[in-house]
Amino acid sequence: MTNYSWTRGPRSALAAIPTAVMLFALSQGAGAQALAGQSVEDRLNTLMRVVDEQQKQIRSLERQVTNLEMAQRGRGAPGNGAPAGSEAVADQPGEDGLPVPLPPLAQVTPGAPAPGGATGTATGVPVNPPSPEAGSSAATGAPGAPGAPENPDGTIGQTQRAAEPVRTQAEQAVVQREHAPLFDRKLTLDWGISDTYYDRRQLQLSGFLALDAIFLGNINLGQTKSHQVMADLDTRYGLTDRISVDVDVPYIYRYSNFIVGGAGGAANTLSDASVSSHAIGDVNFGVYYQFVKETNDIPDIVGSLRVKSPTGTSPFGIKVIQLEPDNTNLVAPSKLPTGTGFWNLTAGMSVLKTYDPVVLFGSLSYTYNIARSFADISSVVGQTEPATVKLGDIWQFGGGVALAFSDKDSASISYTMAIQPASKTRAPGGDYVKVPGSETTAAVLNFGLNHVVNKHLTINGAVSVGMTPDAPNFVVGVRFPYTF
Numbered sequence: 001m002t003n004y005s006w007t008r009g010p011r012s013a014l015a016a017i018p019t020a021v022m023l024f025a026l027s028q029g030a031g032a033q034a035l036a037g038q039s040v041e042d043r044l045n046t047l048m049r050v051v052d053e054q055q056k057q058i059r060s061l062e063r064q065v066t067n068l069e070m071a072q073r074g075r076g077a078p079g080n081g082a083p084a085g086s087e088a089v090a091d092q093p094g095e096d097g098l099p100v101p102l103p104p105l106a107q108v109t110p111g112a113p114a115p116g117g118a119t120g121t122a123t124g125v126p127v128n129p130p131s132p133e134a135g136s137s138a139a140t141g142a143p144g145a146p147g148a149p150e151n152p153d154g155t156i157g158q159t160q161r162a163a164e165p166v167r168t169q170a171e172q173a174v175v176q177r178e179h180a181p182l183f184d185r186k187l188t189l190d191w192g193i194s195d196t197y198y199d200r201r202q203l204q205l206s207g208f209l210a211l212d213a214i215f216l217g218n219i220n221l222g223q224t225k226s227h228q229v230m231a232d233l234d235t236r237y238g239l240t241d242r243i244s245v246d247v248d249v250p251y252i253y254r255y256s257n258f259i260v261g262g263a264g265g266a267a268n269t270l271s272d273a274s275v276s277s278h279a280i281g282d283v284n285f286g287v288y289y290q291f292v293k294e295t296n297d298i299p300d301i302v303g304s305l306r307v308k309s310p311t312g313t314s315p316f317g318i319k320v321i322q323l324e325p326d327n328t329n330l331v332a333p334s335k336l337p338t339g340t341g342f343w344n345l346t347a348g349m350s351v352l353k354t355y356d357p358v359v360l361f362g363s364l365s366y367t368y369n370i371a372r373s374f375a376d377i378s379s380v381v382g383q384t385e386p387a388t389v390k391l392g393d394i395w396q397f398g399g400g401v402a403l404a405f406s407d408k409d410s411a412s413i414s415y416t417m418a419i420q421p422a423s424k425t426r427a428p429g430g431d432y433v434k435v436p437g438s439e440t441t442a443a444v445l446n447f448g449l450n451h452v453v454n455k456h457l458t459i460n461g462a463v464s465v466g467m468t469p470d471a472p473n474f475v476v477g478v479r480f481p482y483t484f
Contacts, residue, residue, distance in 0.1 A: 183244055248283070256275050316389065321381060367396070
């Protein structure tokens with residue numbers, strides 16, 4: 001019997017189809033000769049057996065082509081060779097993932113012993129065909145033979161579980177930046193630097209109304225231009241495949257330029273002054289827990305709990321001073337704060353779903369600011385005002401989409417809104433009083449660009465544009481997460 005050599009790969013699966021057709025045609029010709037000397041009933045029985053065997057061959061070839069296509073997508077593994085003594089050759093794939101070659105039908109006369117001593121049917125199809133190991137090592141892909149697979153144990157293609165979609169490096173960068181840490185990495189050092197810019201203008205009135213209609217005094221337009229440059233190092237460590245902890249230590253440099261009119265009593269004369277400060281910011285740390293791992297049907301769901309400590313310079317008690325002796329209009333704080341002055345807790349939930357090459361993500365968080373008592377909250381020189389301050393708790397939500405346009409590059413766009421009710425103060429022995437104008441709504445539109453340098457280093461760039469007066473004008477930054 002002729003040995004058939006099969007070529008590995010998806011193309012060989014396609015080549016198997018015309019081969020099966022040729023075998024089918026040969027078997028028909030041989031079968032016709034074998035049927036010439038039989039009765040009508042024997043001929044019918046023989047033809048039915050031939051049809052059954054050929055249908056088995058066709059179904060087997062179709063299954064093998066489907067399995068190879070799935071293996072190409074990473075969802076299946078080519079099977080092992082058919083064991084000796086199997087009852088249906090066409091139903092068992094070879095070691096290379098392709099069907100074992102079937103012998104031609106009706107090569108012997110009806111009732112004669114099948115080749116190899118196997119008991120045959122009326123058409124000569126052997127019931128127990130020889131195993132594929134009987135062929136040459138090159139044809140079967142035995143280990144050590146030319147063209148043999150590197151992994152002979154049949155695990156080729158099982159590089160992932162079918163239920164978990166595999167993300168590209170670019171998609172992993174999006175996950176790490178927009179969603180949560182990568183739980184499969186033990187240690188990550190994420191260093192970044194950003195610049196936040198504010199430009200605020202405010203109308204300043206110094207005078208009084210005469211006859212309830214005429215304003216007597218100075219009308220000035222005050223302007224404040226502020227830059228806040230922050231460099232921070234976020235150290236993340238994966239405790240398990242579902243739990244990760246991190247500590248973020250920021251260092252902040254602040255610069256503000258105050259511009260006012262009315263210098264020397266002239267309304268059209270401007271004067272300005274600059275103030276800068278730098279110090280450590282509010283150190284914060286958190287823990288992440290992955291409730292649900294992403295599959296083909298459900299998204300990735302991660303919860304987080306963060307704590308921020310008041311290690312930065314508090315804004316309360318900083319005095320506003322007159323910077324020039326002859327200009328009473330030009331006043332500015334003696335220094336700039338680098339922190340909020342409060343402990344707070346933030347509980348959040350984020351959701352992410354990958355639809356290669358698109359990644360959808362969203363988040364919701366609630367920040368609880370713990371009330372704190374200060375010995376002095378007054379900004380007036382020579383005045384001391386002790387009080388307890390309670391900042392408004394913050395609700396923040398957002399969502400966006402990222403597109404991986406190559407294995408290493410992706411771009412994202414998202415929207416974030418933070419709503420904070422009014423803050424309150426309470427004098428010793430008194431009740432809480434609302435601070436006028438302290439209620440804020442900050443909405444920003446974020447644009448990101450990620451580039452994977454190698455399996456350890458990623459570069460994440462981002463630009464955020466403020467959409468409400470309470471949000472910064474813009475924030476531009478870059479981060480360099482390095483995973484070990």
